[in-house]
Structure formats: C-alpha cells, structure tokens
Amino acid sequence: MLRDSHGRVATDLRVSLTDRCNLRCTYCMPAEGLAWLQAQSVLTDEEVVRLVRIAVEHLGVREVRFTGGEPLLRPGLRDIVEAVAGLRHRPEIALTTNAVGLEKLAEPLHHAGLDRINVSLDTLDPETFHRLTRRHRHTDVLAGLAAADAVGMAPIKxxxxxxxxxxxxxxxELLRWCLARGYELRFIEQMPLDGDRSWNRANMVTADEILERLQAEFSLSPQPEAVRGSAPAQTWLVDGGPARVGVIASVTAPFCHACDRTRLTADGQVRACLFSHKESDLRGPLRSGGTDEEIAALWRTAMWGKQAGGGIGDVAFEQPARSMSAIGG
Known part of the structure; x- marks a missing residue:
C-alpha cells in the first residue's frame, strides 16, 4: 500500500492529464504568459494507463480522479477512462472539470466508464463569470452540467x-440553484496555488464567513466526523436533509491528518501533498524500462516521505513552484 510514516494510507489517486486550460480563472492561472509543459514531457495515454494500473493493482488505489488543467482538452480522455474502467479491481473513476465541452463528451465518457464529475462553477452571472475566468463560456458550463445530469452521472458535485x-x-444563490437541480455544492477556500502568486490570506473568504452567510437563509445541521472520513469537505444537511452542502476549509482548518491522496502530474511526477516542494519522478524509470514492481517501489518511497501537513498555517509557508493548473486538483 501507499503508506506514509504518519500512518496514513493513500487510496485516492489524482491524475493530471494536462496543464492546459480553456479558462483563465484568476485564482488559478495568470491572464497570459504561463509556460506550458513541452509535449514530449507529458505522459502518453499508454503511460497514464500503465501508471494507473500499477497504482490500482499493486498499491491499493481504489479511486482515480482525472484532473488538469482541463482534462476535457486531452484528446485521448475517453480511451483512458475506458482502459482504467477495464482494470482488474476496477476503481471508481471521477473527473474534475470546468465543463466547457462536456455537453458533447458527457455521454461517451459515461459509456466509457466515468462514474461521476465535479464541475467548477463560481457564479450564476455571466458577466461575473467573465470577470473571474476571463472567458465568455458561462453558457457552455451550464450546458455541460445539464448533459452530465441527463446521462445519469451521480452525484454531480x-x-x-x-x-x-x-x-x-x-x-x-448558488446553493438554491444546486438544490433545485439535485447537485451537491461544495465551497472551497481559495488556496495559495495561483499562477499570479498574488494570494493574500487577508483577502480570502473563509469557511466561517461562508457558513455565516448560508445560515442566514438555510438551516444547516453539521454531519459527524465519522460521516466525513477522509473526504476534504465537511458537510451539513440543508433544512433537515437529505440535501447537503460542503465546505473545504483547506486554509483555516486543514484536514491533513486524514489525507488519503496521492498525486501524479501530467509529466509523470508523484506529489505526496498538494503543497509539496518535492516531487518524485516516475516518467524516467517508466521510459527506461522499469518493471511494475520497480515503479511501485519508487511510488511507495515517495509517499513514505510525506510530511505530516502541508504547512499552510505556518508563518514560514512558501507557495509551491507549480500552480494549481500544473499540479492537478
């Protein structure tokens, strides 16, 4: 298993398929000037599938989430999903996406084996969407969500x-909109992973502020920690349930003690933590003929060295060199 020295076991694999995106969200990427990964450094479809297979069949991974950048931009996404769905000990397969282009891809991806999606949507106002993402694609996001719902992906978060x-x-307003459609809304505190490196703790909207505003209009009943498990979101029942809303307090209330995630970047680097300054290369050994067992051993070593926490609450915290788009959500 992917055990670390603090007793945690990673069973959730986040795989970034590209560092490219068709939006430019202010809290993630600069408006322009970000250097993309060179094509030859990005894992091929076959390399992605092989590493996922090693994680699932040799290292105990039970959930695989494809991220980016924007994973829908990966031409081979459907084939990758189908191959992973065909693995022995099939993992749960999820996708984090901005949903631009999902209207056409929801059905083929679901048929290929995609189980569920998380869609980024920060506003219901098209002009505010443009201000946040620097693109006029609000209608496309809503159409993508509707298409995923129509083909039966559930839950949609x-x-x-x-x-x-x-x-x-x-x-x-976002919560009312999601409740009306059966989507599960999760608010995420803005993290210091932006491409502009302009994150400021004082300007961040905190989990407490979010909850205060929601509780002014809804009755929220906190669910016990046992229900949360290793999930990043603390959830509340809305108006008695069964609908829920979640808040991921990555900055003000880190959940590192229960973290069960391991991350693979688009260029084949293992990251034990989202905020890590260290990466472990799997692409090199993979391309030089390493066996499954050798690659699995390297992955275990990388995860054994995982720190107790990301250090985001420390005065001396330093933002990682890679931004969120280059790490993978």
Whole structure:
C-alpha cells in the first residue's frame, strides 16, 4: 500500500492529464504568459494507463480522479477512462472539470466508464463569470452540467470558490440553484496555488464567513466526523436533509491528518501533498524500462516521505513552484 510514516494510507489517486486550460480563472492561472509543459514531457495515454494500473493493482488505489488543467482538452480522455474502467479491481473513476465541452463528451465518457464529475462553477452571472475566468463560456458550463445530469452521472458535485469583492455574496444563490437541480455544492477556500502568486490570506473568504452567510437563509445541521472520513469537505444537511452542502476549509482548518491522496502530474511526477516542494519522478524509470514492481517501489518511497501537513498555517509557508493548473486538483 501507499503508506506514509504518519500512518496514513493513500487510496485516492489524482491524475493530471494536462496543464492546459480553456479558462483563465484568476485564482488559478495568470491572464497570459504561463509556460506550458513541452509535449514530449507529458505522459502518453499508454503511460497514464500503465501508471494507473500499477497504482490500482499493486498499491491499493481504489479511486482515480482525472484532473488538469482541463482534462476535457486531452484528446485521448475517453480511451483512458475506458482502459482504467477495464482494470482488474476496477476503481471508481471521477473527473474534475470546468465543463466547457462536456455537453458533447458527457455521454461517451459515461459509456466509457466515468462514474461521476465535479464541475467548477463560481457564479450564476455571466458577466461575473467573465470577470473571474476571463472567458465568455458561462453558457457552455451550464450546458455541460445539464448533459452530465441527463446521462445519469451521480452525484454531480459543483465546486465554488468565493472571491472577496467579486462573488462573495453569491453563496446562498448558488446553493438554491444546486438544490433545485439535485447537485451537491461544495465551497472551497481559495488556496495559495495561483499562477499570479498574488494570494493574500487577508483577502480570502473563509469557511466561517461562508457558513455565516448560508445560515442566514438555510438551516444547516453539521454531519459527524465519522460521516466525513477522509473526504476534504465537511458537510451539513440543508433544512433537515437529505440535501447537503460542503465546505473545504483547506486554509483555516486543514484536514491533513486524514489525507488519503496521492498525486501524479501530467509529466509523470508523484506529489505526496498538494503543497509539496518535492516531487518524485516516475516518467524516467517508466521510459527506461522499469518493471511494475520497480515503479511501485519508487511510488511507495515517495509517499513514505510525506510530511505530516502541508504547512499552510505556518508563518514560514512558501507557495509551491507549480500552480494549481500544473499540479492537478
């Protein structure tokens, strides 16, 4: 298994398929000037599938989530999903996406084996969407969500980041909208992983602020920690349930003690933690003829060295060199 020296076991694999994206969200990427990975450094479809297979069949991974950048931009996405769905000890397969292009891809991806999706949607207002993403694609996101719902993906989760002075008052409206459609909304505190490196703790909308605004309009009943398990979101029943809303307090209340994630970047580097400054190369050994057992051993070593926490609450915290788009969510 992918055990670390603090007793945690990683069973959830996040795989970034590309560092490219068709939006430019202010809390993730700069408007321009970000250097992309060179094509030859990015894992091929076959290499992605092989590493996922090693994780599932040799290392005990039970859930695989494809991320980016924007994973829908990966031409071989459907084939990758189908191959992973065909593995022995089939894992649960999920996708984190901005949903631009999902309207056409939802059905083929679901038929290939995609179980569920998380869609990033920070606002219901098209102009605010443009201000946040620097693109006019709001209608495409809504169409993608509707298409995923129509083909039966469930649960559909919506991830929202509230930005002070832009969309920080939209929490209750977003929740009403998701409740009406049966989507599960999760608010995420803005993290210091932006490409502009302009994150400021003082400007971040905190989990407590989000909950205060929601509780002004809804009755929220906290679910016990036992229900949460290793999930990043603390959840609340809305108006008695069964609908839920979640808040991921990555900055103000880190959940490192229960982390069960391991990350693979698009260029084949293992990251034990989202905020890590260290990576372990699997692409090199993979391309030089390493066996499954040798690669699995390297992966175990990388995870054994995982720190107790990301250090985001420390005064001396330093933002990783890679931004979120280059790490994978």
């Amino acid at each position: 919506v991830n929202s980041v509230l930005t002070r002075g832009i969309n920080d008052q939209e929490g209750p």
